[in-house]
Amino acid sequence: NAGVTQTPKFRILKIGQSMTLQCTQDMNHNYMYWYRQDPGMGLKLIYYSVGAGITDKGEVPNGYNVSRSTTEDFPLRLELAAPSQTSVYFCASSLTGDTEAFFGQGTRLTVV
Amino acid sequence: QQQVKQSPQSLIVQKGGISIINCAYENTAFDYFPWYQQFPGKGPALLIAIRPDVSEKKEGRFTISFNKSAKQFSLHIMDSQPGDSATYFCAASTSSGSRLTFGEGTQLTVNP
Numbered sequence: 001n002a003g004v005t006q007t008p009k010f011r012i013l014k015i016g017q018s019m020t021l022q023c024t025q026d027m028n029h030n031y032m033y034w035y036r037q038d039p040g041m042g043l044k045l046i047y048y049s050v051g052a053g054i055t056d057k058g059e060v061p062n063g064y065n066v067s068r069s070t071t072e073d074f075p076l077r078l079e080l081a082a083p084s085q086t087s088v089y090f091c092a093s094s095l096t097g098d099t100e101a102f103f104g105q106g107t108r109l110t111v112v
Numbered sequence: 113q114q115q116v117k118q119s120p121q122s123l124i125v126q127k128g129g130i131s132i133i134n135c136a137y138e139n140t141a142f143d144y145f146p147w148y149q150q151f152p153g154k155g156p157a158l159l160i161a162i163r164p165d166v167s168e169k170k171e172g173r174f175t176i177s178f179n180k181s182a183k184q185f186s187l188h189i190m191d192s193q194p195g196d197s198a199t200y201f202c203a204a205s206t207s208s209g210s211r212l213t214f215g216e217g218t219q220l221t222v223n224p
Contacts, residue, residue, distance in 0.1 A: 004155075033211070042216040043156070043201065058211070090155050098144035098207045103155030 002026050006091050006104035013081040013111045021076040021107050023091030031094045032074040033101065034058075034066065036087040043090065049074055050097070081111045116204050118215030125222050131189040133218045135202035138183065142204040145178065147187050148214075150199045159200070160187070192222045 007022045025032065030051050035043040035058075045058030049068040063085060065077040074093075078085060088108050094101040118135045125131045135145075146161035162169045162176040162185065169176045175188040189196055202215040 031211070035214075040219070043214045045211065045214075048211050056211075092155070094212070096207075097205045097210050097212060100146070100158045100161070101148075101156075101212055103157065106153075106155055 004091055004093050004102050004104040006089075006107050008107060009105065010108050011110070013078075013109065015081060015083065015111060017081050018077070018079050019081070021078070021089055021091075021109075023074045023076070023104060024072050025074075025091075025093040025102070026072065027093060027095070027102065028071060029093035029095050029102075030071070031097055031101075032068065033092040033094075034064070034074070034076045035090045035092065036060065036085075037090060037106075038087050046076065046089075078109075083111050085109065086111045116202060116213050116215045118202050118218060120218060121216065122219045123221070125192045125220065127192065127194060127222055127224050129192050129222075131192045131196070131220055131222070132186060133200055133202070133220070134184065134186045135204075135215050136182075136184045137204050139204070139206075140183070141206045141208070141210070142213075143207050144205045145176070145185050146203050146212075147174075147176065148201040148203065150201065150217075152198075156199075156201060189220075192220075194222045194224050196220060197222050 033048045034046040047066040049055045092101045092103045147159045148156035149159040150156040173190045178185045205212045
């Protein structure tokens with residue numbers, strides 16, 4: 001029972017590089033979320049999706065893009081990485097908006 | 113109206129004491145109120161959740177108290193243990209499909 005799987009676990013990017021953070025879930029959940037968590041801080045919602053083909057911005061979407069072509073996958077794309085994007089990124093999924101959200105283990109990203 | 117405000121930001125409690133974390137919300141449409149627990153290096157995990165048809169829910173040493181008229185809910189940890197040291201997040205959403213909105217988090221330290 002894998003749950004929510006994020007890859008990679010760690011990554012160092014140079015300023016201006018791009019990358020995609022992968023997230024996949026095997027629970028057939030409709031809702032998927034991307035959060036970032038800065039040291040000692042709370043969870044800030046970047047993007048979320050309520051189903052395949054449907055995405056919406058959260059609190060801090062600038063510098064990021066997402067797509068949801070399948071129920072299982074919700075990749076997060078960083079274009080032109082900046083030091084301000086150094087953070088831990090969490091993907092999560094839930095069946096509906098008012099049921100338990102399951103989180104991945106996180107991706108620790110450093111932009112230098 | 114999507115905000116959930118959480119306090120305190122940090123809390124230090126002696127072993128065996130009671131830990132209390134409070135949250136307040138504005139959106140009266142919220143009808144699902146979970147609490148998540150996060151250990152260092154891990155993703156958050158659901159601890160306990162309540163819906164507004166009850167004023168209290170207890171699971172072991174963890175209790176949620178809910179005050180609909182005041183638009184507040186709180187987490188009480190009885191007989192706090194060093195293993196409870198973690199960051200706690202309150203959250204809220206609606207059964208009609210809104211996204212999960214998190215509070216800012218409380219870092220709890222339980223001293224032995």
